[in-house]
């Protein structure tokens with residue numbers, strides 16, 4: 001599987017869930033995959049056909065989406081086509097039947113209309129899966145219901161034994177149920193990933209509708225364009241779309257427009273040229289939504305508050321699908337909030353009306369939020385996050401706290417005096433001293449607080465109202481589609497306490513209002529996190545990157561494809577940073593696949609050499625790789641207490657993303673850190689109060705209740721925890737120093753008792769050495785015991801906790817287990833010495849038998865050959881894509 005991933009897509013590791021899903025599909029089991037946009041769902045159905053050598057049929061709702069995917073797959077050397085009304089090549093269907101394609105896309109209409117003969121022929125040729133992409137279209141509760149999707153289950157009778165795989169980026173439990181029922185999924189493997197998109201920066205600004213604001217927007221967007229990033233600007237009306245588009249064009253920015261009133265040809269052309277980077281800006285209504293498969297959109301701007309948080313998540317999710325740092329800005333103005341009635345007009349009954357209103361109110365709340373935006377977004381989708389993200393405007397902005405007790409007292413008492421029968425407008429008008437008819441009729445002009453709030457503009461008061469709502473002093477309810485604001489019990493208590501200080505963080509809108517103007521002129525513009533900054537790429541390297549973007553663009557134009565289909569932005573950035581001098585070195589960069597090497601490596605190597613010379617940059621610079629592979633750094637991170645970035649990230653990857661220690665050790669690192677270090681980082685996070693799945697932690701570290709019990713007894717025997725060595729000596733061989741250290745940490749945190757209870761860890765008789773399970777990770781993690789005793793060093797590339805075991809018991813390894821070496825054994829000279837002579841075949845054999853081999857091991861093994869010739873052969877094997885390099889080891893493709 002890994003070999004297919006590298007060969008066709010150039011990647012050296014699966015993302016979370018991908019591997020298990022591919023595995024499950026290959027076993028023939030149905031799957032339901034709910035994973036965030038850009039998390040790599042497509043790979044789940046693209047890899048099985050390449051492994052099983054059978055066709056994958058993929059149902060997709062949009063022709064443009066299918067065309068983009070086919071174009072991209074072809075550039076990776078994957079045989080792919082689509083069937084749908086715009087397919088002009090009449091031979092595709094016949095070829096598909098004969099199993100000539102790895103991945104065959106089709107619309108749901110086409111899938112249903114195809115004759116049973118087509119399916120039986122394809123079955124005979126070999127079909128490994130039937131995937132339903134954007135599966136939420138099946139459900140009437142989903143936001144893109146497509147009736148044809150509901151008939152797809154009919155195909156089950158033609159496709160006996162073929163696993164059905166439903167994939168979607170958004171699905172509530174109800175929608176998930178609909179999908180499983182409608183497709184008759186049988187005992188499906190359900191994979192639900194996190195909704196978090198860590199590479200996205202979220203920001204919100206209020207604005208005043210004016211030409212001066214639009215020209216600010218134009219300026220910001222043009223900055224983004226100069227660094228080669230694509231931008232989508234979503235407008236809520238066609239009129240806004242036209243106005244913003246016109247402003248872009250007038251400013252000389254190449255921008256396209258896309259909305260529902262355009263003809264289908266014009267829309268297709270607009271989409272096509274955006275995908276191919278002929279224009280970098282798309283100004284669109286939400287009609288330009290599902291089906292945008294462009295991975296390198298760097299900025300998504302919402303010009304106006306979206307109609308729901310669900311649609312905001314979907315639309316902003318089009319940003320940064322390639323995992324590079326990207327930004328999502330939402331611009332709103334107060335008058336947007338009055339559009340609720342417009343959205344509600346679609347409703348046919350009161351329940352629907354309230355549901356629409358609820359969704360819209362959630363979007364409004366998101367606009368007005370003064371706390372971590374990611375946290376609130378994830379919470380909305382039912383995912384709890386315990387720490388602030390450090391990568392949204394509220395986390396990175398300077399804190400602007402003030403005692404607002406006086407103003408809050410005024411507003412709360414006004415809301416109370418107005419009887420809680422209004423929205424926020426009425427009490428704010430009263431505070432501002434309005435004498436409109438309704439106020440006079442209700443005698444609100446007689447209230448003591450009437451006209452007492454003239455110091456602040458109305459929107460400031462409304463913003464304060466939202467803030468008080470967010471902090472629970474006011475509550476908002478919907479009744480018959482009307483929003484009513486009233487004082488909550490917490491607010492009542494505040495009023496009765498009278499005069500207690502209330503320090504709150506002012507929202508960006510309040511500050512803007514106080515400054516008597518809109519806040520869009522603030523420093524930072526759209527892009528507080530430019531890719532260059534976050535990746536520590538030098539100015540020269542950035543220039544080189546831009547030159548390489550042009551090379552890619554030219555190649556794409558020559559062959560009529562989209563630049564991203566040739567290779568991703570991330571890969572080009574690696575080229576600019578590492579500047580490989582040979583095809584072999586280029587081949588090793590993440591994202592470079594075999595097809596790329598055979599077609600384009602010469603062009604890139606040549607251009608890199610030439611441009612680097614012009615820019616005075618040296619070639620083959622591996623020193624900077626570490627820098628650029630580090631996790632996108634949020635500015636001004638507000639991490640829990642004293643936890644540093646690396647520790648926090650390790651914890652988050654482990655706890656939230658469920659990465660293994662090994663994967664975290666390699667995560668975005670050219671030189672991996674030790675798994676032992678990862679474990680210690682995670683334990684530090686636990687000490688710092690971060691939530692922990694201790695069951696999983698103990699399972700992965702191999703610390704069973706029995707082993708914990710043995711350690712406890714050993715400590716009791718020794719009588720102190722001061723020194724590790726005497727404790728270790730009391731224990732069976734397979735209980736490692738690392739386990740003892742983990743035991744200490746977990747015990748101090750009370751996790752052992754919580755997880756294992758008072759059972760075996762609590763003084764029950766020690767288990768025999770045989771009954772204690774071997775530690776899974778300790779053998780590699782600890783190179784030296786605490787007391788300086790040499791322990792075990794892994795000599796192979798596969799350091800996966802699950803595949804390792806201590807060798808000290810002398811049990812022979814089975815043939816398919818990775819070979820392990822003991823330092824002690826090496827010292828005693830038991831490692832067989834050979835006088836083998838290297839040949840390419842022999843190297844391949846060695847690498848295959850050991851699940852990968854390092855240069856040093858290869859040189860040692862082929863002691864009959866000179867080091868240079870082993871190096872040369874390895875490089876040549878790499879260049880011809882027979883091997884690839886991962887974590888310092890050569891692996892056979």
Ligand SMILES: Nc1ncnc2c1ncn2[C@@H]1O[C@H](COP(=O)(O)OP(=O)(O)OP(=O)(O)O)[C@@H](O)[C@H]1O
Nearest residue numbers: 011013014015037038039040041042043169295321
């Ligand atoms: N294992 C991987 N390693 C590195 N990059 C990957 C991996 N898997 C997928 N990607 C990249 O991530 C990006 C998004 O992947 P993909 O298009 O499959 O996402 P998706 O979940 O289907 O998104 P959407 O919901 O928008 O369709 C692509 O550029 C893809 O090449």
